[in-house]
Amino acid sequence: MQKRIYLCLAHMSGEEQKFIQEAFDTNWVVPLGPNVNGFEADLEAFVGEGKSVVALSAGTAAVHLALIGCGVQAGDEVICQSFTFCASANPIKYLGATPVFVDSEPETWNMSPELLAEAIEDRIAKTGRKPKAIVPVYLYGMPAKIDEIMAVAEKYDIPVVEDAAEGFGSRFDGRVCGTFGCYGVLSFNGNKMITTSGGGALVCPDEEHKRDIMFYATQAREAYPYYQHEHIGYNYRMSNICAGIGRGQMTVADEHIAHHKHVCALYKELLSDVEGITLHENPSPRFDSNYWLCTILLDEQLHVRGEEHAYCQAVQGAVGGAAGVTHGGGALHTECEPNPNVEAMRVALDEAGIEARSLWKPMHRQPIYADAPAYVNGVSEALFARGMCLPSGPCVTDDDVRYIVEQIKCNII
Helix, strand or coil: CCCCECCCCCCCCCCHHHHHHHHHHCCCCECECHHHHHHHHHHHHHHCCCCEEEEECCHHHHHHHHHHHCCCCCCCEEEEECCCCHHHCHHHHHCCCEEEEECECCCCCCECHHHHHHHHHHHHHHHCCCCCEEECECHHHCCCCHHHHHHHHHHHCCCEEEECCCCCCCEECCEECCCCCCEEEEECCCCCCCCCCCCEEEEECCHHHHHHHHHHHECCCCCCCCCCCCCCCCECECCHHHHHHHHHHHCCHHHHHHHHHHHHHHHHHHHCCCCCEEECCCCCCCEECCCCCEEEEECCCCCECCHHHCCCCCCCCCCCCCCCCCCCCCCCCCCCCCCHHHHHHHHHHHHCCECCEECCCCHHHCHHHCCCCEECCCHHHHHHHHEEEECCCCCCCHHHHHHHHHHHHHCEC
C-alpha cells in the first residue's frame, strides 16, 4: 500500500500525555486550569516583548476578539489582506462590519504598504471615516513588510491586528511576528507549526487588555452573585486538555520550525535545475519565515502531463480531506482559478500519494465578498494562477521530499 504524504500534519512529541494525564488526575477537564495557565506562560515567554497571551478555542476566535478589542462595530470598515484564508476576513462580517480588501506586493506575497495607504485615503474620502482596524497576514509563514505597514497605520492612528496564524515563530528583524501590532493572532489547528488539536491564542499588549479579552471569551459575565450580562460574550476559551497538548508541543516548537526550514532548503537544492519552477523564499535577511508551507510558482510555459484534461471532472468533497461538509460545485470552472498546468500537477501528485494544494484564492475574488471594496494590483490573482503548496510538515522526511521532487520532474513534459 502506497504511503501518503500529507501537506502539513501535526506531530506529537510524547510530552503531551504527561500534561493530559495530569488534567484527568486533577479533574481539570474544563476551559480553565493549570495547563491553560501554563500554556499561556509558555507562549508569553516564546513571543517575548512583554506581551500577554490568551489561549482560545481557535485562531478565528482570536481574530474576532481582537476586532472587538479594537472597537469594531456594525457599520465600520476594516482593512484586510485579500490574499489569505477566509478566517482572516469572516470575523469582520461577524461583527456587521465591512471588509476592505488590499492586494499584495510580489516579494513577500503579503499586504502592499503602498496600496494600504491608498486604500485608507480613498475610504476617508468616500466615507468620511477612516477604517477601524488593519489585518495583515503572514502568508504561509512569510513575514510581511510589517515595518512599512506599521508606519502607515501609525500615520493614520489605526490599530493593527497581525494574523500570524501561519507565522508561528517567524521573525522580522529578529522580532517574533505577532508582536508588532496591537494584537497578534496565533493558531494551533491540526496542520499548524504546533497544535493543540484545535485552538488558537491572542497576543495582547498587556495584562489589562488580556483581562478584557478574557471577559469576552468567557461569556462576558458581570460580578454579581448571579448571571448578569451587559455585553455579548462568547464561549472561546481553550480547554485544559487542549492546553496540555499545547504545553507538550512547546517543548518541540523550535525543533518543528527548524525542520520546516530544512525541508524548504532541500526543496531549493532539488528544484534548482528545474526550469519553470520558482520556490518562494525570504526576500532578504530581515525576513525569517518559518516556511509553514513550502510554495512554488509554475511558469505558464511549463507543460505538465494531463493539463489538457484539467478541470474536466468535478471535484467530490474538499481537496485535502478537510473536516466538515462541502457543497457540490455548481460548475467545473470559476472566473478565477489556477492555470491548467498547476491543476494537472496537483492531480498528478495526488495520484502519486502526495497531497498538494493551490494557493489561497484571493478574498476579493470570492463570491461571498463580491461587493466588498477592494484595492488590487493583480499580484494575488497572478500568484493564485501559478502557485502550489508542497508538503513540509514534521512528518515529511528527506526521502519524502526527494520522492515529491522526482514526481514533479517526471510529470513535466
